[in-house]
Amino acid sequence: MTTCGEFLVKQLEAWGVDTVFGIPGVHTVELYRGLPHSSIRHITPRHEQGAGFMADGYARVTGKPGVCFIITGPGMTNILTAMAQAYADSIPMLVISSVNERSRLGHGNGYLHELPNQRAMVAGVSAFSHTLLDVDQLPAVLARAFAVFDSERPRPVHIELPLDIITASAEHMRVQPRPQIARPAGAMAQLREAAAKLRAAKRPLLLLGGGCVDTQQEARALAVALDAPTALTINAKGLLPPEHPLLLGSNQSLVPVRELAADADVILAIGTELGETDYDVVFDGGFKLNGELIRIDIDSQQLVRNFAPTLAIHSDARLAMRVLLAELPTREIDANSPGAQRAATVRSQLAEDFTGWAHYRQLFDNILAVLPEARFVGDSTQTVYSGNHLVDLNGPRRWFNSSTGYGTLGYGLPAAIGAKLAEPTRPVICLIGDGGLQFSLPELASAVEAKVGIVVLLWNNHGYGEIKRYMERRDITPLGVDIYTPDFLTIARGFGCAAERALDLAHLRQLLRDAPSDRPLIIEVMEAPPFAP
Template identity: 50%
Template sequence: MGIMTTDKTKTVGEALIDILEANGVDVVFGIPGVHTVELYRGLAGSKIRHITPRHEQGAGFMADGYARVTGKPGVALVITGPGLTNTITAMAQAYQDSVPMLVISGVNARSSLGHGKGRLHELPDQRAMMATLALMSHTLLDPNDLPSVLARTFAILQSSRPGPVHIEIPTDVMAEKISIGAITATAVKGPRAARSGVEKLADKCRQATRPAILCGGGAIGAADQIRQLAEQIDAPLITTVNARGMFAGHPLSVPASPSLAPVRDLLADSDLVIALGTQMGQTDYDMYADGGFPELDNLVRVDIDADQLARGPSASLPVLSTVDQLLGDLLPMLEGLTGHADGAGRAAACRDAVFAGLGPKMKAEVRVLETIVETLPGCIIVGDSTQVIYSGNLYFEPGRPKGWFNAATGFGALGYGPPAAIGASVGEPEAPVVCIVGDGGFQFSLAEIGSARDCGARVIFLVWNNDGYGEIRNYMLDCGIEPEGVTPSAPDFSKIAEAYGLPAVLLGDVSELAGALTELAGVSGPSLIEIHETNTHGATA
């Protein structure tokens, strides 16, 4: 990122690409159409790579996966009308999981807006529709506003709770010429806590005898600082789904869901709980909707979003700040502090109790996940909503930060995994990426394996085949409901892979997984492994 100098008159589409490039955008995901071709005019001559999905929802999910591993906004470029409505599900997932995403769409010519004359791809009020789920939705009516609108966009994406931003550009505006001077990258920091609040937290840390730390996705960028804090006050480190892997292998790490009784007991027994960058929402803290998360008398919440501090569990000390800036101010105040709270012992007891409480099927699924991490060090595991992912969300330690994320939390969109894994691979091409997806969820976005082939994404698609929607089938049975609509037929995934030119392996025994992963990790592009829950020996017990 930096300053790009230009003294030429350019079209809005060309200037858009220049500004994106100056702000560090190196990839866009999209499907061109008549309503966006002018936005592509400057793309071929830029350094920005274009990835073409098979569906605009895939463009959004790819942008999501890219953003999670790089920390930069994922950018999707889609046509007006159906292109944008196809992207809404991905935007909603990004909103729920606080993932920075920029969606740039076309919209019909300014003179047609609001008249309802049946133009191609017309919606009654596209911007108003998008404003319900975007942090900002803006219609570029004046072409000269482009630099200021994008500056505002990147300021929002950098300085507040991340999520999707939408900009729509009318087709007649795209080709208009504008003059822009030097383009400066937008650089804005989020909120920083008042010194008085930091001092109060420092006092609590000094006084605590049984502290604990909760980490959410908003804490990932401050992992080293958090580790230092935890070691100083001797506090177990409990990570939610989007924070898993931050402290892999550390004796204080508790990679388990706060929805589980042993984790809740640990928190209830703590005299100080510091929650860093976590929404404390239901899918992490009350997965079973039993209302059993304990009331915490000495809860400190640190969040970038003032609204979020007012929601959920009330805190004895709410702190409006980015996690890194808060810890940058806090740690010098604690210099020389050495806690003796048996943090490692408390963490180990919690880990043991969580694993012991899992059923045989879940333990088998966690062992599959452990095999992946042991076989492919440094890998990224991207999941869809499928049973093995639910087990991992309850208890599993990935081998690295940003090495575990999925759609079985937040918005919970099926079909998320395959395109998000492609985005992750594009964002970090040297890392092996494993996408775990069920046979039902895979069929939501099956064609995206072609996109993976086109862009050379090193993704191993690991299909967990349980002959339908197994999680929902079991839930129906638990509720005393005769299962209906939960057994959609699946294709022969190996033949589908072959049709796209991907190598594929159907495992007869789970013990073959490590060998298959090792072999396919050497493939220059995507590949596929299938585990059948009943036909693959060892898959469930």
């Protein structure tokens, strides 16, 4: 007999799922019955939060949903933080969990792993949460989930299977083809109106967010067609290459970019929330848009959040860009154009602001000199905060971290593992601090087990340095921030990793060149010289 759990695996395999992250438990073992007979790879994290972060990193690299198998109760409470980060950053994630038998739901009798209402608990961090009450409903519920991933603003979806449903017969069911659902296209009249406003603009500005991550060709053409200085959110890094004359980087919170934004007469914002963690990381409300604002987003509600638009267009980013490009004049890149000159002035001003960050720039320059195609997956730590401003790369999906949106700690290591599993041939650098690493340190064992050769660049300042400075600036006596720092190198070696402390930049480059391909390398970088002024 083919059970529902076995059929689920077949259906996921048919729809392109190649990796599942999960920790087997007594309430999910029946989901695992079909996995050994499929082509799906299973990765075992050491905590369900790690499973969610790994799925997140995998999804950001591939654009496909990261899939997790999670047990009832504690498994679901453990993964909620990872789902919240994915929800905030619009990452596709499919969380399949068990739940108690249908006859036991909602009684509060103290059954193993029982929660009063698991689905309601998950609702706030998912596009939807569904309890499967009939085996025959499974293909339709999965189709709803993939419709979210393929044609809407992607976010986590949770499907829970009661224990008696997982083991029920699905012998009569056949694998269904994956539905092909088109993304929404903007109204032509609105797009033509937008094009007219942009053609008439004297000082245009282009703001691109993570919703544009798959539009590299169109984004570069649009910036040139508009002759518009272009700012990218953290999740949009790489849409314009570092040498592009219109690029402003990801510096919307800094004064030179803010002044240019306030002076712009027409602003085109595509696939961006215009949210705090990309436009106001100094938390002073200083990012202002005084000109006409045209917003394009796949999420109709997001069109009216944070900044009220003059013109709001509900559309997929790529489809809208293609229409606009057809309505705009064709131009070639010109480093002497008015837009390029405006951008150059801002970049010059930013360079002066960044003089105190020379040690961080040296750090990234040395990494990229050895690993020019590296992908950087970060936690909330000082190298990430500085790199958000300093680093520009030549393609999207190469720089992402948890300092945006939900802003959790402990993300960097498991997300880097997921990213490496998604594209094993590209080097992956995990940027993490000593505080954040202690949130997810056991996932080193997961990486060794999966033979994942990532580089963990551990920035060690012996505590929560950024929070300590934040307290001191507010005349608060630091408390709880000077935490005990273990011997990370010894611990990492105990897990089976390679581990060294970088003595200087030359030593760092050599360590990167010699990094093993089948296990993590932890490179500890002390905040003291030679890596700080």
